[in-house]
Amino acid sequence: MPDQPTPMLQARGVTKYFPGTIALDDVDIDLFGGEVHALLGENGAGKSTLIKCLTGAYRRDEGTITLEGEPVSPASTAESLSLGIGTVYQEVNLLPNLTVAENLFLGRQPTRFGMLSRKKMVNLARKTLAEFGLDIDPAEPLTSYSVAVRQVVAIARAAEMSGKVLILDEPTASLDREEVQLLFSVIRKLRDRGLAIIFITHFLDQVFEISDRATVLRNGQNVGMRRLAEVTQKDIVTLMLGRQLEERIHVRSGGTAGELLVSADTLSKRGMIEPFSLDIHKSEVVGLAGLLGSGRTETANLLFGAVQSDHGDVKVKGKKIRLSNPRDAISHGFALCPEDRKTEGIVGELSVRDNIILALQARQGWSRPLSRSKINEIAEHYVEALDIRLASLDMPIRLLSGGNQQKALLARWLATDPDFLILDEPTRGIDVGAHSEIISLIEDLRDKGMALLVASSEMEELVAYSTRVIVLKDREQACELTGDDITTANIVHAITDETLERPSNART
Amino acid sequence: MIRTTHLPLLVTLGTFVIAFALCAWQYPAIFSTRVAANLLTDNAFLGIAAVGMTFVILSGGIDLSIGSVIAFTGVFLAVILRDTNIHPLAAFALVLVITTAFGAAMGAVIHYLEMPAFIVTLAGMFLARGAAYVLSTDSVPITHEFFSTLQDIYWKAPSGGRFRLIGGVMLLTFIIGAIVAHRTKFGQNVFAMGGGAATARLMGVPLASTTIRIYAISGGLAGLSGIVFSLYTSAGYSLATVGVELDAIAAVVIGGTLLTGGYGFVAGTFFGILIMGLIQTYIVFDGSLSSWWTKIVIGGLLFAFILLQKGLTWATRTGKRQSTGLATPS
Amino acid sequence: ADLTVGFSQIGSESGWRAAETSVAKLEAEKRGITLKFADAQQKQENQIKAIRSFIAQGVDGIFIAPVVATGWDEVLEEAKDADIPVLLLDRKVDASDDLYLTSVTSDTVYEGKVAGEWLAEAVGGAECNIVELQGTTGSSPAIDRKNGFEQGIAGSDNLKIVRSQTGDFTRSQGKVVMESFLKAEGGENICALYAHNDDMAVGAIQAIKEAGLKPGEDILVVAIDAVPDAHLAIANGEMNATIELTPNMAGPAYDALEKYLADGTMPPKWIQTESRLFTASDDNNAIYEEKKQLGY
Amino acid sequence: MPGPNSSVLKRILPQLVILGVVLLLNFIVFPDFFRIEFKNGRLFGSLIDVLNRGAPTALLCVGMTLVIATKGIDLSVGAVMAIAGATAASLVVEGHGWFTALLGALAVGGLCGLWNGVLVAVIRIQPIVATLVLMVAGRGIAQLITEGTILTFNNEGLVRLGAGTVAGIPTPIVIWVALGALATFVIRRTALGLLIEAIGVNETSSRLTGINSRVILICVYVMSGLCAALAGVIVAADIKGADANNAGLWLELDAILAVVIGGNSLLGGRFSIVASLLGALIIQSVNSVILLSGMPPEFNLVIKALLILAILVIQSPKIGHLVYMFRAASGGRNIASPTRPAASPLVPNKDK
Ligand SMILES: Nc1ncnc2c1ncn2[C@@H]1O[C@H](COP(=O)(O)OP(=O)(O)OP(=O)(O)O)[C@@H](O)[C@H]1O
Ligand SMILES: Nc1ncnc2c1ncn2[C@@H]1O[C@H](COP(=O)(O)OP(=O)(O)OP(=O)(O)O)[C@@H](O)[C@H]1O
Numbered sequence A: 001m002p003d004q005p006t007p008m009l010q011a012r013g014v015t016k017y018f019p020g021t022i023a024l025d026d027v028d029i030d031l032f033g034g035e036v037h038a039l040l041g042e043n044g045a046g047k048s049t050l051i052k053c054l055t056g057a058y059r060r061d062e063g064t065i066t067l068e069g070e071p072v073s074p075a076s077t078a079e080s081l082s083l084g085i086g087t088v089y090q091e092v093n094l095l096p097n098l099t100v101a102e103n104l105f106l107g108r109q110p111t112r113f114g115m116l117s118r119k120k121m122v123n124l125a126r127k128t129l130a131e132f133g134l135d136i137d138p139a140e141p142l143t144s145y146s147v148a149v150r151q152v153v154a155i156a157r158a159a160e161m162s163g164k165v166l167i168l169d170e171p172t173a174s175l176d177r178e179e180v181q182l183l184f185s186v187i188r189k190l191r192d193r194g195l196a197i198i199f200i201t202h203f204l205d206q207v208f209e210i211s212d213r214a215t216v217l218r219n220g221q222n223v224g225m226r227r228l229a230e231v232t233q234k235d236i237v238t239l240m241l242g243r244q245l246e247e248r249i250h251v252r253s254g255g256t257a258g259e260l261l262v263s264a265d266t267l268s269k270r271g272m273i274e275p276f277s278l279d280i281h282k283s284e285v286v287g288l289a290g291l292l293g294s295g296r297t298e299t300a301n302l303l304f305g306a307v308q309s310d311h312g313d314v315k316v317k318g319k320k321i322r323l324s325n326p327r328d329a330i331s332h333g334f335a336l337c338p339e340d341r342k343t344e345g346i347v348g349e350l351s352v353r354d355n356i357i358l359a360l361q362a363r364q365g366w367s368r369p370l371s372r373s374k375i376n377e378i379a380e381h382y383v384e385a386l387d388i389r390l391a392s393l394d395m396p397i398r399l400l401s402g403g404n405q406q407k408a409l410l411a412r413w414l415a416t417d418p419d420f421l422i423l424d425e426p427t428r429g430i431d432v433g434a435h436s437e438i439i440s441l442i443e444d445l446r447d448k449g450m451a452l453l454v455a456s457s458e459m460e461e462l463v464a465y466s467t468r469v470i471v472l473k474d475r476e477q478a479c480e481l482t483g484d485d486i487t488t489a490n491i492v493h494a495i496t497d498e499t500l501e502r503p504s505n506a507r508t
Numbered sequence B: 001m002i003r004t005t006h007l008p009l010l011v012t013l014g015t016f017v018i019a020f021a022l023c024a025w026q027y028p029a030i031f032s033t034r035v036a037a038n039l040l041t042d043n044a045f046l047g048i049a050a051v052g053m054t055f056v057i058l059s060g061g062i063d064l065s066i067g068s069v070i071a072f073t074g075v076f077l078a079v080i081l082r083d084t085n086i087h088p089l090a091a092f093a094l095v096l097v098i099t100t101a102f103g104a105a106m107g108a109v110i111h112y113l114e115m116p117a118f119i120v121t122l123a124g125m126f127l128a129r130g131a132a133y134v135l136s137t138d139s140v141p142i143t144h145e146f147f148s149t150l151q152d153i154y155w156k157a158p159s160g161g162r163f164r165l166i167g168g169v170m171l172l173t174f175i176i177g178a179i180v181a182h183r184t185k186f187g188q189n190v191f192a193m194g195g196g197a198a199t200a201r202l203m204g205v206p207l208a209s210t211t212i213r214i215y216a217i218s219g220g221l222a223g224l225s226g227i228v229f230s231l232y233t234s235a236g237y238s239l240a241t242v243g244v245e246l247d248a249i250a251a252v253v254i255g256g257t258l259l260t261g262g263y264g265f266v267a268g269t270f271f272g273i274l275i276m277g278l279i280q281t282y283i284v285f286d287g288s289l290s291s292w293w294t295k296i297v298i299g300g301l302l303f304a305f306i307l308l309q310k311g312l313t314w315a316t317r318t319g320k321r322q323s324t325g326l327a328t329p330s
Numbered sequence C: 001a002d003l004t005v006g007f008s009q010i011g012s013e014s015g016w017r018a019a020e021t022s023v024a025k026l027e028a029e030k031r032g033i034t035l036k037f038a039d040a041q042q043k044q045e046n047q048i049k050a051i052r053s054f055i056a057q058g059v060d061g062i063f064i065a066p067v068v069a070t071g072w073d074e075v076l077e078e079a080k081d082a083d084i085p086v087l088l089l090d091r092k093v094d095a096s097d098d099l100y101l102t103s104v105t106s107d108t109v110y111e112g113k114v115a116g117e118w119l120a121e122a123v124g125g126a127e128c129n130i131v132e133l134q135g136t137t138g139s140s141p142a143i144d145r146k147n148g149f150e151q152g153i154a155g156s157d158n159l160k161i162v163r164s165q166t167g168d169f170t171r172s173q174g175k176v177v178m179e180s181f182l183k184a185e186g187g188e189n190i191c192a193l194y195a196h197n198d199d200m201a202v203g204a205i206q207a208i209k210e211a212g213l214k215p216g217e218d219i220l221v222v223a224i225d226a227v228p229d230a231h232l233a234i235a236n237g238e239m240n241a242t243i244e245l246t247p248n249m250a251g252p253a254y255d256a257l258e259k260y261l262a263d264g265t266m267p268p269k270w271i272q273t274e275s276r277l278f279t280a281s282d283d284n285n286a287i288y289e290e291k292k293q294l295g296y
Numbered sequence D: 001m002p003g004p005n006s007s008v009l010k011r012i013l014p015q016l017v018i019l020g021v022v023l024l025l026n027f028i029v030f031p032d033f034f035r036i037e038f039k040n041g042r043l044f045g046s047l048i049d050v051l052n053r054g055a056p057t058a059l060l061c062v063g064m065t066l067v068i069a070t071k072g073i074d075l076s077v078g079a080v081m082a083i084a085g086a087t088a089a090s091l092v093v094e095g096h097g098w099f100t101a102l103l104g105a106l107a108v109g110g111l112c113g114l115w116n117g118v119l120v121a122v123i124r125i126q127p128i129v130a131t132l133v134l135m136v137a138g139r140g141i142a143q144l145i146t147e148g149t150i151l152t153f154n155n156e157g158l159v160r161l162g163a164g165t166v167a168g169i170p171t172p173i174v175i176w177v178a179l180g181a182l183a184t185f186v187i188r189r190t191a192l193g194l195l196i197e198a199i200g201v202n203e204t205s206s207r208l209t210g211i212n213s214r215v216i217l218i219c220v221y222v223m224s225g226l227c228a229a230l231a232g233v234i235v236a237a238d239i240k241g242a243d244a245n246n247a248g249l250w251l252e253l254d255a256i257l258a259v260v261i262g263g264n265s266l267l268g269g270r271f272s273i274v275a276s277l278l279g280a281l282i283i284q285s286v287n288s289v290i291l292l293s294g295m296p297p298e299f300n301l302v303i304k305a306l307l308i309l310a311i312l313v314i315q316s317p318k319i320g321h322l323v324y325m326f327r328a329a330s331g332g333r334n335i336a337s338p339t340r341p342a343a344s345p346l347v348p349n350k351d352k
């Protein structure tokens, strides 16, 4: 991007202390109008903290911020909004009790004679969302729609509100590639309008696709800014990690699947998932692929008893089991790492240590507490094994960065040493380094004889570790890929085939 | 178009209609303008206070102080009208300023000191009643002729029911309250807070001013309710309206507002009030319940209403499925 | 006659009031009157609501035991408009007396005065520090009984109220507050206890005993209401005097109402019940047994 | 990492300090406050009264702390006290022994708790509304048992529970201290505390983690009912009579207040029973100041409100933050030290 004389947004020496850590240490960043600026770094590097400091969600301890050359110091998100800085924070932050339109316009509702005009609001909302490829009824409550839709609504909201700067913290984490493309086209439009855009993600492909420059954080410090046209992915990764990431070659161990462990027989729930049958063997990773809303999460929930099926049954080693709640599943050695970590995963106020041992303790029952030393042993083991970055095991888990929370949740279930592990979007929000570690972890677990069911939106990842991939479409099993058929192209093909046949109601 | 979000309101309305029909069927005298007028007049002060409570509960808070504030207002008016020569209207204005400021102060404490509303308003409840005691422990009659003038404003229906001024004040409060809650930015902010304060903050809702305003409204409406109560009884009494906050909460909940905040209707509260009034009327018409059975029956009916609501909400929720709404990109 | 009477009772906050209610029901049964009973749970607004409902129902007469003296004009006027006679039980109201037929009450100031006078006589000329257990702050019997008592001891300079705190008319608060009196003043420095009702006195008596003193001897105890337990305490020598507040308020009220409805006889505006003093010289055991039947 | 004992002490330090200050206030208005005598075979003194009179609130506190830790609230405890007292009284009046009466009362209290628990955990009614039902109806049930009268009794054994002594110490003190210790022990020596906290913070997650939240929730309400029943029996025994109208009236508010003064969050999660018990003692000490000061009763509520407000304000996290900032500012570069202990009570802004 052409360097303009005055940056749109400039931060100097931003520093933020948290008890036990320095989350940001003297960070500078320059942001020009008309550029997409990627903010990169490992989990816990301080990306989210930086944008929270820039937008007044946190009070920064030191540092100055200028907007178009004028010093500003937003003390609240409301203030930064009024300055023209729109933000989508890491976890979807919308209000479940309001309608889509209300969420979209909260704080700047259209009025008529001083009163809110709902009709106007809904019409405007419909128009705005259409730009983002969303054809939904904005007068419906937000909760009628899936996480992905909400994510798009949140982005639309921020984009609408940002006159000068738009900040997106991992906006693509719950989107699949089509939505990502849609989002990118919107981002480009906004960039061309002269907005300065900060884009945080762990997908380097996306970074190179959309961004002009990238600032890399490591341990709260700015370790460099790069023009992306001039570097390779490898350079960036090395900068992020401070070391080279050794390439791993994933070999699919085909055909070594062990004995049958879990089988589902025409399991279904009306309105959520059509009847499906599924056999899962030991030493096997079954991947679940599909578009958003295709029913991956539902399949996982049904198998774990988190959702009650209304038809069909589940057998473990050929014996029918009762599966009326997660406890039943756990007692048969099942484990589920859920997709929505904020509301279904973490127990925010409790310490990281307690969160890690919670499932194990719950299985042991209240009367047989784990000993203190055992607890510490387990917690410390997993913190090291999964490289969870934290100031102390005693800190509430909600204070961990998003990716580290995800790892802690993984630790929670690994600690129960399950026979059958269900992972729903296990790498969401996880950085490149950890990403490949988790992939190899999955492979290790498989080789140790565990049966895994992994739902993921990242096809490359599925391809890497799955011994079998099941493609879901419209809440139904569409096809199954095995062996060498497991390629990204085949999965995409399986998905889009159907998509093309569907009558399209899109207005893009 | 009827949206599922309006369901709780319709449920409350339906409940009231059915309950009224049942009562009138058993005691035909209930189907009269007299009873209708009584329902409005007798519940006026409770209704006004419940409007304020609706705002508080919608925002996810609670205000336990309103009963005490009503009593304080009455005593304050009575004492000031007894001891000074100021006109009641001026006294009304003064007391409204005091109670609004009191509410605002509680809101400020809740927000800035990050203390739970339950506890702050509990202390407020002690404080307001304590202040009433300090002003006067006696019940003080109000004899100002302006009060009689106001009390004499009523419309007498042919069959004997008197629709009084205070009932009108309540209706007006409900109408304004409904407009503010559902048709203004402030109202949207209240709902937003009820949906989740942390999220609302990130979405740019000014939590401080919204919180303070919510509790100021509740305090101010409790003051207005106190004025209405003093018109109702022509007196100020420091022991009056003990526990009214619980009645108000019950009315709000029966009216379909979720106690955790974020969902509800001001109009629902109105029917909540009427349902509660109807329960009392029914019990008096019956007249055979002992003191203790009265309590048990009120508790039982409260339970029945909550259960009915739960059941209806549940029945409508299952059956409704989510839609992804994601259009297929071309 | 086929009379229907609506009775708006304050609540059931004490045994005495339960007795008043049960007497009202018994007396109604005796006379073949249909009694519509409404419990207001201590709230004036509920009483007003009840009265309005009685009017809407068209009862023949309304009894009110008003929770507070003020604030009745409007609703009484409505009753008058509807030609329904209103009778007040056990407390009076601040309203023009043509709005109600009559009131059947005791004189609560006088009760306090009797207690004061009895105490003044009992201690003679000796110095006496009195502690007072007040009723619920702000309630009219608490205010009246305090005033009456002060009038009763006004003539004797040797009597002095050293501590006065509310015991909320309840036994347990009576006990708690008495405990603190005993500590704060020192038990031996207290010569008499005056409680606004017997329940508090009964609680206080236990506190006195637990402090190692003899109620009735070391500390004189006088209270008001004459509930059965007070008679028992007097019989046991733990209490010295109580002034009766009869629970039979409804009886005279029914009489007056029936007469008025039969031939328009206007009763006197105030039917005063007797405020009888009971001391150890009465046969308290017998009275106890007799009163036990009344539903205290 | 600090050892378990020092962290417990740290947790209850604010409550201890406040309790000390309020006791000092008692001493100022009544110099003999700390004097304890042995009289009539029992300890006798104002301090003992505080401990003794604090018993009902303290007992309620134990259950209430657990309920609040699950993000609930139990408004019915006052009414349950009345029911339990009435049950015990009517049982002894019918000629049963004190032990039967106690068991009967506990059974009834447990039943009330079960009712609340089922409403909350199974029917999923919000706790405040669910328990409001029993709060309204419960007193009626109690009166139904006593028929509106104060049901007096003279059963030695039962009376001893309220007004008797154990080794010179009033029984209620022994009971609440024992119950508090037992509850703390059971909860901290098992995983129950952790599971309760997890449910309070995030019930969905807890359920998905395999915690039997339904059963634990019900148990917690039953526990609250049992505590209330015990408190009800003590109050009835204390005055040798079950006063269905007034026993435990508004005591639920005191109990909730005590839990909050104990530094427990009404939003559930981390809790400390010991701190709540201290909170109960603080409230009782405030009551004691009021009684001993000899002020006219019309000032009672104002004094109580102001004292409690002061206590809460001092405890507010925000004030703690300000104090910390002030200390940091005067303490120089201390703030920049990344090695500052992590267990500082401060949370930045109000981030959730
Ligand atoms: N409120 C807080 N209190 C204490 N520590 C915090 C708080 N918020 C964040 N941290 C710590 O600050 C560091 C930076 O966190 P941040 O959320 O900014 O990371 P991130 O770069 O966004 O990581 P991710 O990619 O996982 O989202 C982490 O170590 C985190 O534990
Ligand atoms: N609680 C629910 N009640 C009814 N339908 C639901 C519910 N939850 C999800 N659904 C529907 O089930 C279908 C599949 O859900 P979901 O979107 O979670 O699938 P997914 O393939 O896992 O997608 P994602 O990538 O978002 O996780 C969707 O159409 C969704 O609308």
Ligand SMILES: [Mg+2]
Pocket: A047, A048, A049, A090, A169, A401, A402, A403
């Ligand atoms: Mg982040």
Ligand SMILES: [Mg+2]
Pocket: A296, A297, A298, A339, A424, A425, A455
């Ligand atoms: Mg999913």
